[in-house]
Amino acid sequence: MKIAIFQMDLAFGSPEENIEKVKRWASNMESADVVVLPELWTTGYDLPNLKHMNDHFNQTVNVLKDLAVKHQVHIIGGSIAKSHQENIYNTMPVIDQKGSLVHEYSKLHLFKLMDEHLHLKEGNDDPSFTLDDIHFAGFICYDIRFPEWIRKSVLNGAKAVAVPAEWPAPRIDHWITLLKARAIENQVYVIACNRVGSDHANEFGGHSLIIDPWGKIIAEGSDQEEIIYGEIQAEEVEEIRKRIPIFDDRRVDFY
């Protein structure tokens, strides 16, 4: 499965501009089976204005559905603000190459350091979905600091973990270390898309990553805009799990 990570800079509070960029990049990319976008890629962290964007999620998902069909690609659509019953969620849509919305996951852990709890509601979704027979789990940014949440989805069968993010540059070493650890401890692929550029409060660090189940970095972004390509093979997960059988060796009577 060929992956293309769109490591974009985002125009703050300007969905039209960001959507146009995604359309442009999709037209220019090399062939891929799956495109991965960053967290809140249509708006950036323009959190106070999200409440005025009622149908924004559905409208943007419709654009992604058209793109998926046009380019015959699955899209792990980063995340997009979604209004639902007086609340706003930070929600990842997954669209398959036939243009169907096959999954939604709203960020479970809100990041107080960036005021998410003041504007957003935490989700309560199952992170699992399947693309081309590969069992994925999707998490959003701060979620990766909660290894037990990721382990739970791996115990439920996930072989690859997708992580859209807006991770600030000053903690980029945490980003790389945590993602490598999640790959090694769970023996899964990690596919992580971080934005670049800055807004009034933060500079974002890029370094999007594709990491194999042994913890080896297959592809890594710089701190500039680019598409990062890499390939994952589900059989590799079983291979690594045979070599060091941590899932057989767990002491479930103790933890």
Ligand SMILES: O=C(O)CCC(=O)C(=O)O
């Ligand atoms: O955990 C971190 O250091 C960054 C998290 C973050 O930026 C986010 O969840 O949006």
